[in-house]
Amino acid sequence: MGSRVPEVIDALVALGKAEPVYEPDGDGTPGVVVADGPQVTDNSMPDWLVVGFDGDPNGDFEAATSVGGWADFSTGREEEFQITVAAIASRGDTDIVTARRRVYEIAAPVEAWLRADPSIGLRSVEAAIVGTRLTQDQTDQGAQAVLLLSVAGRAFTLP
Template sequence: MPWSSRVPDTIDALVDTFKTSPEFEGVTVWDGPELSKANPLEMLTIGFTGDDNDSDVETTTLAEGLASSPNRETFTVRCAAAVLNGKADVRAARRRAYELLSGAGAVLARDPHLGHTVLRARLGAHTFKQAQTDRGAQAIVVFGIDVDAYTGR
């Protein structure tokens, strides 16, 4: 098998895991940028933050010890948890956005290996933004999922 990155498998595993986890019941989970006219009130995007100036994944690959294969790959998958509260209740929107972030942490704590896809996946750094829009209070937590894996060979 030729060399391969674990990024595609990891994103697939994250999407599949989050879509079926009880923490995200009723939450729209999108695999990267979706072509949809839907405007969900609560959503989680995997491998996409909505910011055209931000990368969706950042990766570093290094040789593992003195072995020629496999390589060690560390990367961050950028995600976003967004909540829109139509009642303009910014406090409720903010708290719910952070509940979604906590849900992601709980899912990763239950299976940090993503079904044997990676060595370890865990929550990384996050940023937070809130605003009042014409549709209500909006809260967005952009967060990274830090991953440690071996490349395929």
């Protein structure tokens, strides 16, 4: 199947791993872990950007959806896609306000990439954030905010 979804996920992960804002600060502030889908790790970093996963270990682990059809009878296929990206901010205290502000800081570069280049460096692709969903929780480890981004767009695939 000629889906462009794997390329789009790869491009978003690469942009995240190259993002200077996600590096640790000199003042001891930890960086942001950029992950491609769910991770099996003992990493206790508080801040994450996860491409292709909603951050819910009890969820359905859906990374993306797509629908497509022929753009014309001989030269290609048009695909509409939607990819889930989760920004996660966890704290060791109950300060949900700080967790919520932090999760929006983590998500801000994703919006900036898509505004600056909706193709995210890929030929015949355009994408944007079309919706968000914020959840907030107080866990045994402290406050946690999760901002789910729906990165949606369309792409063309040649046969």
